Amino acid sequence: MFTVLHLCSAHALKAVAQSFGRQTNDSGLKEFATFCFARLQDCVHMDAANSTFGNMCTVFGTKMESRKVQKSIQFLKDQISEVTVSEASEDFKAPLPEDRDHKIATSIVKRSPFTTHFRSVLQKGTAEVSGIQEEADNPYFCPQILDVLFENYMCIYPLWSGILLGDLARYGSDQTVSNLKQEIEQRDTNCHVEKWFDIVKNNILLKQKSLRPGEFVRKMHTSMQGRYKEHILQLDFPEKLLVKPLKALQKNLEQSQEEWAKKQEKDPKDFKSKYFSVPEDIPEPKALKRKRKNDSKRGIPTVELKKMPNEKKEVMSVKDTEEDTAKV
Structure with a gap:
């Protein structure tokens, strides 16, 4: 048994939500990014963290809309709707790099190996595939959100996520996120x-x-x-x-002292945090809502990716990206 230092997930989420609000005036985009960050907090394995953060990089870091961006948006929407630990994806899987530069750096951000690791995930997530971009702009494009995460949070990822909570023996075996049987504590608060x-x-x-x-x-x-x-x-x-x-x-x-019968109190209702629960409607950027409104006036049908029953989530992988590039 040993002591694990951990930050309050509620305070971390509040600070991140306020930082996102200062980077964009779009309340829908800010809410969507905050829900994504909450799912990143719930990750209990690095493979799941790579998948979640990699798709966040694709959504918020790609300027033009493409099929890869649409798949990443649908991946994040599925996570927000289900509130479950996502299956590990091979798209952004990578070991923690052994960077020599971080040993001589002076700041925590530069010295942390997680900064270098998630930078590599960012490069995979925002890798452009020539020939498949569409003319429309990506309404979720907001690189300032990724800047906020890299400047203050990704370097200390284990302190505000669930990868150090619970039984850490899961890292010493061949277990993955998909075959974890026992429930693992996802977050800790004060x-x-x-x-x-x-x-x-x-x-x-x-x-x-x-x-x-x-x-x-x-x-x-x-x-x-x-x-x-x-x-x-x-x-x-x-x-x-x-x-x-x-x-x-x-x-x-x-x-003798007088005693009064205790009134029976009703059990208090379970209170669930907003961003750690399933929302009734997933937030969307205002630009996307305006586009749908204009398309409906013109009679243009709205096409969205939907998860088919009994099928795995379809997410663009690095391998698919390389094949598309080779074809071009």
């Missing part, structure tokens, strides 16, 4: 600490900030004593834990 801070500020201190140390201690002591008694009553612990075991109190009913 939500319990944040919830306790909220209780202290709003319920115990009643939003009073300017308190003397003595008054603060008395309020906290009173609240903790009440919670301690509530815990004993709910779990049916011995009543002697509620009071001091004095014989006088046990024999004299006049000195």
Whole structure:
């Protein structure tokens, strides 16, 4: 057993969403990119991370629309709709490189081997295939989103993803993402600490900030004593834990403490985070919505890639790219 340092996934997601919002005025594009980042956080294996991030590079890093871009968009939409760990793809599979330059670098971004690794994934994802580009612009094109990730986050990928959570023995065997049987923890948060801070500020201190140390201690002591008694009553612990075991109190009913029956509270509803859940409608860029609206006025049908039942997701691979290039 050893300790794993990990960042709160909720705080990381919030910071990334705010950074994406500063890079584009398109709220639909920002929401779509944030959902993609949440799926990148849920990856528990590097092969799955390569597939997710590689398709993100294709979608956000390719200026012109092509069949390769359309397949990558559909791949990400399927991930957002299913909220499951994607199958490992051979498209962007690559071992961590042994770069000598990162050893003499001074910054964390340059020294991290993950920076070099994901740069190679970026090159595969944005590799242009001559002769297959269409005239239409890619409405998802926003390289600033990739810049944000490379400047601050991809260099420390293990700290905010799930690849270091759970049983790490999966890296010492021939297991892949597709044959992992046991559920692996995908993310870690400090939500319990944040919830306790909220209780202290709003319920115990009643939003009073300017308190003397003595008054603060008395309020906290009173609240903790009440919670301690509530815990004993709910779990049916011995009543002697509620009071001091004095014989006088046990024999004299006049000195016994009055107890009130605890009201039965309804179980709180499970709250799921927005970006870690399946959205009702997958966000889309405003430019794509305008294009569909204009096409509908002109009577042009909308063609989209759809995942067929009982078939694997169709994603353009590097091998397919090389074959297309050879044909051209």
